[in-house]
Amino acid sequence: MLRLVLVNQGCYASSYADVLQRVSNASVVAVVDSNPDAGRDAAGLLGAKRVATSLNQLPQTGGPEFDAVVVHGSVITSEAVDLARSGKHFLVDLAIAEERLVEQLNQACKLSEACLMFGQRHRFQQSLQVMKDRLSSGKLGAPGLLRVHRWESAGDDRSLIQQVICDVDLANWLFESVPDLIYAVAGGAGPGYVQVHLGFPGGGMALIDCATSLPDGSNPYSAVTLVGSTGAAYADQHRNAQLLIGSEQTTALSTGEGDRDLRDQLQEFVDAVEQKREPGVTGAEADAALRVARTAVQSLAAGQAAHLVGETYELV
Amino acid sequence: MSSSDSQSHFRVAVLSVVKHAYVPRGIFSHSRFVPAVVADDADQPDWVHERNEKFADECGVPYVKDVEQAIADYDVQAAVVSSQAERHGSLAVRAANAGLHVVQDKPMSTRLSECDRVIEAVDRKGIKFMMWNRNFLPALVHTRQIVRRGDLGQLKALHVDFYFAKDAGPPIGSRQPGDPPINWEETLIAAHATGADGGLGRDPMGELEIEGIYPLAYIQMLTGVQVQRVFARTTAHFHQLCADNQVDDLATVTLEMEKGLVGSLCLGRIGNASHPDIGEIKLHLLGSERALVIAEARPEVGVYYRGQPDTEFRHVRLVDDNNWLLADNFARAIDTDGDTILNAHQSRAICATVEAAVESSRTGKPVEVST
Numbered sequence: 001m002l003r004l005v006l007v008n009q010g011c012y013a014s015s016y017a018d019v020l021q022r023v024s025n026a027s028v029v030a031v032v033d034s035n036p037d038a039g040r041d042a043a044g045l046l047g048a049k050r051v052a053t054s055l056n057q058l059p060q061t062g063g064p065e066f067d068a069v070v071v072h073g074s075v076i077t078s079e080a081v082d083l084a085r086s087g088k089h090f091l092v093d094l095a096i097a098e099e100r101l102v103e104q105l106n107q108a109c110k111l112s113e114a115c116l117m118f119g120q121r122h123r124f125q126q127s128l129q130v131m132k133d134r135l136s137s138g139k140l141g142a143p144g145l146l147r148v149h150r151w152e153s154a155g156d157d158r159s160l161i162q163q164v165i166c167d168v169d170l171a172n173w174l175f176e177s178v179p180d181l182i183y184a185v186a187g188g189a190g191p192g193y194v195q196v197h198l199g200f201p202g203g204g205m206a207l208i209d210c211a212t213s214l215p216d217g218s219n220p221y222s223a224v225t226l227v228g229s230t231g232a233a234y235a236d237q238h239r240n241a242q243l244l245i246g247s248e249q250t251t252a253l254s255t256g257e258g259d260r261d262l263r264d265q266l267q268e269f270v271d272a273v274e275q276k277r278e279p280g281v282t283g284a285e286a287d288a289a290l291r292v293a294r295t296a297v298q299s300l301a302a303g304q305a306a307h308l309v310g311e312t313y314e315l316v
Numbered sequence: 317m318s319s320s321d322s323q324s325h326f327r328v329a330v331l332s333v334v335k336h337a338y339v340p341r342g343i344f345s346h347s348r349f350v351p352a353v354v355a356d357d358a359d360q361p362d363w364v365h366e367r368n369e370k371f372a373d374e375c376g377v378p379y380v381k382d383v384e385q386a387i388a389d390y391d392v393q394a395a396v397v398s399s400q401a402e403r404h405g406s407l408a409v410r411a412a413n414a415g416l417h418v419v420q421d422k423p424m425s426t427r428l429s430e431c432d433r434v435i436e437a438v439d440r441k442g443i444k445f446m447m448w449n450r451n452f453l454p455a456l457v458h459t460r461q462i463v464r465r466g467d468l469g470q471l472k473a474l475h476v477d478f479y480f481a482k483d484a485g486p487p488i489g490s491r492q493p494g495d496p497p498i499n500w501e502e503t504l505i506a507a508h509a510t511g512a513d514g515g516l517g518r519d520p521m522g523e524l525e526i527e528g529i530y531p532l533a534y535i536q537m538l539t540g541v542q543v544q545r546v547f548a549r550t551t552a553h554f555h556q557l558c559a560d561n562q563v564d565d566l567a568t569v570t571l572e573m574e575k576g577l578v579g580s581l582c583l584g585r586i587g588n589a590s591h592p593d594i595g596e597i598k599l600h601l602l603g604s605e606r607a608l609v610i611a612e613a614r615p616e617v618g619v620y621y622r623g624q625p626d627t628e629f630r631h632v633r634l635v636d637d638n639n640w641l642l643a644d645n646f647a648r649a650i651d652t653d654g655d656t657i658l659n660a661h662q663s664r665a666i667c668a669t670v671e672a673a674v675e676s677s678r679t680g681k682p683v684e685v686s687t
Contacts, residue, residue, distance in 0.1 A: 142553070144551070144554075144566050144584070145553075145566055145568060145582060147582050151602065151607055181549065183547045185547075187572055187573075187576045187578035188472065188575065188577060189576070189577070189578050189602065193472065195473070195570060195578055195580060197547055197549065197580075199549045203549075203553060205549040205551070205568045207475075207568045207580050209473065209580065209600070213472065213602065215605060215606065221607065221609070223598075223609070225477065225479075227590065228590075229487070229488065229554055230487070230589060230590075232479070238609045238611065303682070305547060305680055305681050316681060
């Protein structure tokens with residue numbers, strides 16, 4: 001049984017409470033949240049005995065020992081690095097891969113042979129799992145084109161890197177490669193908008209359009225299309241729309257995929273720790289996605305395309 | 317009131333009809349336009365004359381192997397050009413010089429210099445020109461209404477997916493060692509039987525050149541602005557024909573437009589197996605107030621039955637009046653000295669965008685679009 005500490009999962013506490021019932025060999029023993037009230041609420045939902053406002057404070061709370069730390073969207077602290085050095089396993093969001101201490105966390109996990117997995121829910125979304133499965137089994141042929149639309153309302157302030165890195169990783173994962181060509185634009189659609197155009201070795205290509213400019217309160221929208229040489233897959237929210245018919249207007253509703261991606265991601269982490277194997281999203285993959293996302297931001301600023309020359313991207 | 321209700325007829329010369337004949341058939345779906353003659357140059361090969369003659373017979377009009385003579389003899393006011401692609405510009409210029417209004421099949425030309433010649437002739441003679449397009453499909457008409465009403469607020473970004481689920485001969489990688497490369501023109505001539513001969517001509521053309529006009533015309537209509545800069549990636553990913561002739565069958569294009577608008581185009585001839593119907597064609601529009609996702613095929617009805625042939629679309633498009641509405645738009649432009657839905661200047665801008673995209677793909681750099 002892997003004993004987990006959840007860090008800053010306030011908004012996801014109820015989701016975790018739901019998915020943990022269906023995750024094998026894991027339980028939450030502690031909750032860390034900078035907001036004490038949110039922490040207590042989350043602990044109550046999750047049945048955790050220990051509550052702290054920081055990882056630093058956790059040892060003072062007493063209670064059961066823990067094996068692994070699941071960090072959502074918060075900064076990585078030196079205490080987290082210390083815990084990794086002592087052999088604690090970590091699941092951290094890919095979106096925070098650009099943080100200064102993530103590299104140290106990666107090194108610490110390598111030295112202590114602890115598992116470090118980057119959370120990247122797109123890879124665990126069932127529709128995209130089906131897409132990947134059909135691609136890997138050869139049904140779609142060689143991947144040629146990945147098209148991603150991902151739109152949401154502003155929400156929290158995210159950097160451009162945070163905005164695109166998960167979809168960049170999705171492209172790398174599907175093409176099983178890193179791009180050799182990167183170009184990004186925002187035009188007058190920014191801020192809150194970026195479009196990343198990737199070229200992959202062998203002629204593959206990806207177009208990722210990310211907007212955080214939907215009106216407040218809008219539901220997020222996504223559409224992912226993968227065109228291979230012998231088939232195509234359309235993971236498209238538009239296809240899954242239902243109709244709500246009222247006196248004034250008919251509204252489209254989306255039957256979403258729920259939190260199954262969260263559950264499968266957590267199960268993958270638990271299994272990787274238990275089986276002492278590489279997790280689903282490794283430090284090397286996170287580093288590759290981060291390099292591409294950083295280069296996209298540079299391309300955006302310079303108005304130039306970046307080409308992979310040797311091991312580095314150069315603007316041309 | 318429809319312009320067809322009260323106005324006179326336009327007698328039409330069909331100047332070469334060697335591809336699928338949807339353009340002349342489309343124009344003749346409107347009662348204002350009547351076929352008067354089919355004509356072509358005498359020095360064209362036999363297969364061209366055979367196809368022209370067949371269409372003339374279908375329409376019950378003469379076939380004349382002399383374009384200028386036919387125009388002089390048959391009292392025509394308009395011309396439909398549906399020849400091999402490299403002859404589009406030349407035939408359009410000759411028709412315009414004779415004072416005929418011109419409807420032309422895609423692409424406007426395989427060379428920008430030819431597009432410029434068409435514009436010069438059209439402007440000098442004051443005639444109407446329309447590139448055939450899909451802007452009056454019901455979903456596009458609906459989209460235009462939504463955009464023009466301002467429901468989206470200020471348009472910020474516009475993306476079009478245009479995946480055409482048709483094969484183009486054997487799949488890539490099928491050529492055996494020692495086999496000669498597939499001949500473009502011979503293959504496209506043979507493809508007439510299946511209607512997959514949109515790129516018919518001497519010069520090989522990528523899908524971006526052949527089909528790009530449709531999605532780019534959507535963007536042109538919905539935004540009303542020019543594309544200024546493009547970044548593109550193209551490849552031959554599906555068909556040996558395209559690989560052998562070094563043209564694309566899959567393309568992605570980033571579009572930087574006037575007024576800060578950004579957009580993109582994903583386009584490909586992705587093969588029969590990749591979609592149950594003609595292909596996935598969608599528009600994504602992002603505005604300051606709302607966003608919109610449109611499936612170009614809708615409205616449609618699903619029909620499935622035992623023994624259904626693979627070649628039959630499972631979803632049948634409904635209330636498609638695109639042909640009639642294009643013809644009506646052309647008639648109104650002539651009647652009122654107004655503009656057509658896709659005039660010569662707009663068509664030239666689309667060709668320039670495509671040319672810049674091909675150049676960008678070759679160099680791996682963003683390319684300014686020629687104005």
